Amino acid sequence: MSERLTADVAIIGGGLMGCSAALALRRMNLSVVLLEQGWCGAQASGVNYGGVRRQGRPVVQLPLSQRAYAIWQRLPQLIGSDCEYTVSGHLKLARSEAELASLEDYRGQADGFGLQLEILGRAALRQRYPWLGGKVAGGSLCPGDGHANPRLVAAAFALAARNHGADLREGTIVESAVFDGRQFTVCAAGGLEVKAKFLLNCAGAWGAKFAEQFGEQVPEYPIFPNMWVTEPMPKLVEPNVGIVGGGFYVRQVARGNFVLGGGRGTGQLAIASTRPDSAAMFASMRMACEFIPALRNALVIRSWTGVEGALPDHQPVLGPSVTTPGLFHAFGFSGAGFQLAPAVGEVLADLVAHGATATPIEAFSIGRFSAAS
Amino acid sequence: MNEPRIVIVGAGPAGVRAAEVLAAAGLRPVLVDENQRAGGQIYRQPPAGFVRSAKQLYGFESSKADALHRTFNKLRSHIDYLPETLVWNCAGRQLDLLGHGRYQSLPYSLPYSHLILCTGAIDRVLPFPGWLLPGVYTLGAAQVALKAQGCVIGSRIVLVGSGPLLYLLAYQYAKAGASIAAVLDTSSFSGKLRATFDLLKQPLTLAKGLYFFAWLRCHGVKVVEGVEKIAVSGEQKVKAISWHQNGREQTLECDAVASGFGLRSETQLADLAGCAFEFSQLNQQWLPQRDLAGRSSVKGVYLAGDGGGIAGADAAELAGKRAALALLEDLGKTIDLREGRRLDRALQRMQGFRRGLERAFPAPVAWARECADEEIICRCEEISAGELRRAVNHAGTLEMNRLKALTRVGMGRCQGRVCSAAAAEILACSAGKSLAEIGRLRGQPPIKPFPVAVGVALSPARETS
Numbered sequence: 001m002s003e004r005l006t007a008d009v010a011i012i013g014g015g016l017m018g019c020s021a022a023l024a025l026r027r028m029n030l031s032v033v034l035l036e037q038g039w040c041g042a043q044a045s046g047v048n049y050g051g052v053r054r055q056g057r058p059v060v061q062l063p064l065s066q067r068a069y070a071i072w073q074r075l076p077q078l079i080g081s082d083c084e085y086t087v088s089g090h091l092k093l094a095r096s097e098a099e100l101a102s103l104e105d106y107r108g109q110a111d112g113f114g115l116q117l118e119i120l121g122r123a124a125l126r127q128r129y130p131w132l133g134g135k136v137a138g139g140s141l142c143p144g145d146g147h148a149n150p151r152l153v154a155a156a157f158a159l160a161a162r163n164h165g166a167d168l169r170e171g172t173i174v175e176s177a178v179f180d181g182r183q184f185t186v187c188a189a190g191g192l193e194v195k196a197k198f199l200l201n202c203a204g205a206w207g208a209k210f211a212e213q214f215g216e217q218v219p220e221y222p223i224f225p226n227m228w229v230t231e232p233m234p235k236l237v238e239p240n241v242g243i244v245g246g247g248f249y250v251r252q253v254a255r256g257n258f259v260l261g262g263g264r265g266t267g268q269l270a271i272a273s274t275r276p277d278s279a280a281m282f283a284s285m286r287m288a289c290e291f292i293p294a295l296r297n298a299l300v301i302r303s304w305t306g307v308e309g310a311l312p313d314h315q316p317v318l319g320p321s322v323t324t325p326g327l328f329h330a331f332g333f334s335g336a337g338f339q340l341a342p343a344v345g346e347v348l349a350d351l352v353a354h355g356a357t358a359t360p361i362e363a364f365s366i367g368r369f370s371a372a373s
Numbered sequence: 374m375n376e377p378r379i380v381i382v383g384a385g386p387a388g389v390r391a392a393e394v395l396a397a398a399g400l401r402p403v404l405v406d407e408n409q410r411a412g413g414q415i416y417r418q419p420p421a422g423f424v425r426s427a428k429q430l431y432g433f434e435s436s437k438a439d440a441l442h443r444t445f446n447k448l449r450s451h452i453d454y455l456p457e458t459l460v461w462n463c464a465g466r467q468l469d470l471l472g473h474g475r476y477q478s479l480p481y482s483l484p485y486s487h488l489i490l491c492t493g494a495i496d497r498v499l500p501f502p503g504w505l506l507p508g509v510y511t512l513g514a515a516q517v518a519l520k521a522q523g524c525v526i527g528s529r530i531v532l533v534g535s536g537p538l539l540y541l542l543a544y545q546y547a548k549a550g551a552s553i554a555a556v557l558d559t560s561s562f563s564g565k566l567r568a569t570f571d572l573l574k575q576p577l578t579l580a581k582g583l584y585f586f587a588w589l590r591c592h593g594v595k596v597v598e599g600v601e602k603i604a605v606s607g608e609q610k611v612k613a614i615s616w617h618q619n620g621r622e623q624t625l626e627c628d629a630v631a632s633g634f635g636l637r638s639e640t641q642l643a644d645l646a647g648c649a650f651e652f653s654q655l656n657q658q659w660l661p662q663r664d665l666a667g668r669s670s671v672k673g674v675y676l677a678g679d680g681g682g683i684a685g686a687d688a689a690e691l692a693g694k695r696a697a698l699a700l701l702e703d704l705g706k707t708i709d710l711r712e713g714r715r716l717d718r719a720l721q722r723m724q725g726f727r728r729g730l731e732r733a734f735p736a737p738v739a740w741a742r743e744c745a746d747e748e749i750i751c752r753c754e755e756i757s758a759g760e761l762r763r764a765v766n767h768a769g770t771l772e773m774n775r776l777k778a779l780t781r782v783g784m785g786r787c788q789g790r791v792c793s794a795a796a797a798e799i800l801a802c803s804a805g806k807s808l809a810e811i812g813r814l815r816g817q818p819p820i821k822p823f824p825v826a827v828g829v830a831l832s833p834a835r836e837t838s
Contacts (some may be wrong), residue, residue, distance in 0.1 A: 039772065039774075039775055041778075042774070042775070042778070046778055151778040151779065152778075152779065155768065155775075155778065155779055159768055159769075230825065231785070231786055231822060255754075266465075275464050276817070276818060277464075278462060278464070278469050278481075278482070278818070279832075281828060282828040282829070282831045282832035283832050283833075285825050285828035285829050285832060286828070286829045286832040289825065289826075289829050295825055296825055296826045296829060297825070297826070298824075298825045299786070299822035299823060299824055299825065300819060300822065300823050300824075300825055300828065301784075301785065301786050301788065301819070301822050302784065302788060302817045302818075302819070303817060303818055303819070304817050
């Protein structure tokens with residue numbers, strides 16, 4: 001069986017990046033064929049922690065993150081669902097005066113980006129969050145940050161893109177992608193061939209593999225964030241909570257379940273090969289219970305992990321290819337892509353339609369790796 | 374070569390017989406079991422000190438129960454036995470354990486070189502109006518109450534559903550002095566008649582089934598076949614049950630209902646152990662692949678008993694022995710090949726009988742079509758049939774894990790053990806697909822809820838910097 005399609009834009013990868021790009025492109029009336037090896041949003045986009053957070057991001061990401069923040073506010077109009085997006089605030093805890101100083105330092109760096117960070121000392125923190133335990137020196141609150149349900153977001157973007165006329169092909173494994181100087185030809189298993197003027201590499205943990213087909217070497221490696229969830233508990237913790245240096249992160253959803261993460265699971269780049277790690281779960285349990293003692297009484301009902309693409313400098317690759325005109329990359333978000341994704345889709349659509357975007361993305365250029373080698 | 378570290382999960386008929394064969398060959402397996410005492414569900418023993426006799430507890434099966442318990446008692450000093458211990462994860466060729474009470478101090482992980490999974494079965498639950506009212510049990514739970522604690526579930530009890538357990542439980546309850554208001558069978562007399570040829574492959578078992586049926590009739594227990602549209606009503610608890618027979622509605626007052634529509638294999642550990650699965654038309658369930666001897670697709674992992682496909686207690690004893698023989702053979706030991714072939718033949722005969730049972734007691738085929746939109750399918754997460762259908766009709770969901778992701782079905786405390794059969798039926802029916810086409814829920818640890826406090830205790834204290 002063979003099938004030939006032609007589109008303005010071909011997209012490899014039906015994660016949140018690819019799906020939001022597909023929707024943004026359709027809103028500009030460009031034709032789109034998206035190729036996803038499994039189900040749209042079933043990999044990192046669907047199984048991540050669900051933090052919708054600007055606080056703590058490197059300052060170079062903040063313009064992109066702010067653009068995303070604006071889109072998150074109008075999800076229902078854009079994709080027909082709020083995807084359980086909750087503006088709960090994001091609280092980052094500090095255990096020592098040195099850690100608190102680092103939070104204050106960050107507030108200075110992020111000044112002017114609109115995060116409205118509030119530094120809280122030990123006493124203020126305890127008063128505002130009586131559930132807090134452990135040795136806390138202080139914290140930083142970003143009131144506009146929050147969380148959402150990752151299982152719903154990519155699926156909703158995919159559905160919206162489809163309803164806007166994007167051709168989404170699930171269960172379609174891309175075998176090769178080439179550029180003949182004029183257009184791209186993407187071949188998938190099962191005999192599907194797509195010709196397009198533009199190609200978006202939104203392949204997540206598999207992104208470097210496709211970049212390599214165009215002569216671009218990227219030192220991407222897979223990570224497997226370890227996550228677990230408790231049974232529903234009485235409402236207690238409002239903000240999405242993290243800690244300086246990582247170790248654990250936790251949010252309580254509307255139904256009462258606590259969703260927690262920390263440490264790494266195991267896996268490979270094959271779909272469904274990832275496994276959560278018990279020892280990592282125990283370590284994050286210990287740390288989470290130190291700061292939220294009420295969690296000790298909970299039962300964990302499920303743990304999981306998924307595969308995400310990471311890069312050594314923890315910055316994504318986002319922007320034009322340096323070898324191939326019409327090819328744009330968006331992958332390797334290093335475990336922090338969920339909040340950015342709606343803006344990444346728009347940026348990619350800008351690049352396709354106008355050859356440029358108003359959002360600064362130079363720091364994410366794929367050229368930074370070829371230049372270094 | 375290192376000493377093999379053999380672990381058997383489950384101390385029911387399959388697990389005990391597997392342990393017996395291994396111990397006889399001079400090996401010392403570890404037998405891990407959730408229950409306080411060996412015997413599994415079918416030969417469950419009451420806590421020590423309870424006085425009901427084996428005859429009272431197990432009826433016709435008392436000699437088999439006795440034999441299994443005696444075998445186990447003789448084995449005790451030749452195996453390492455971990456009762457009251459939940460295996461909640463299996464990864465990297467080790468099991469993660471959760472012990473209770475005096476077993477709390479055991480190591481939380483148990484590495485294995487060979488694993489025999491004898492994880493048994495659970496009732497197939499199909500919701501009906503009122504199924505969440507207090508006073509509604511599964512047939513299996515009602516039987517556990519009687520065997521373990523000498524309790525019955527009410528003072529005016531209706532048993533409803535399909536399958537041999539329906540009549541066995543009615544007989545056991547009536548013999549124990551419980552008041553059975555009615556036995557409502559969703560399968561029909563004619564279906565049972567059509568199944569007679571296969572059922573005659575185990576004439577003794579068939580005779581027992583007919584005996585239960587006749588005994589109930591003789592003792593004035595109301596038995597209704599071909600029942601449809603079951604509905605339980607009541608405010609805070611069960612007050613009455615209604616049903617249709619031949620298009621006519623009937624109602625009966627009662628204070629407890631037990632229901633069940635056959636059994637489903639408990640396959641979570643096989644899934645976490647990495648076993649490949651295939652859809653079984655006979656069981657209408659995705660099951661771990663296994664050869665006749667019980668070898669799974671993963672080297673060193675074996676399946677025996679109802680956990681690898683429903684075949685009943687007699688077959689489980691044989692399958693436990695057979696899997697242990699296969700394990701010994703794989704270790705390079707000399708085994709009695711004739712015994713192996715004898716077991717293979719006996720197990721094949723039992724499969725024929727099992728086909729007959731499925732024909733006699735089919736799961737209600739119209740259930741998924743007739744189930745009302747407002748019916749709760751997933752009680753942990755309170756997901757209704759209508760929400761599942763919307764995920765199919767609006768979002769185009771065609772696969773079980775996508776259904777889970779979009780609706781939360783199977784994401785609660787039971788992790789799909791209770792709700793996934795019904796959810797799969799709804800998805801398949803709405804999508805116009807077969808159960809085989811929609812796939813199966815991918816398992817994640819823990820397979821049963823795990824206390825955070827235990828995880829904290831098992832984590833080494835954080836180094837202070």
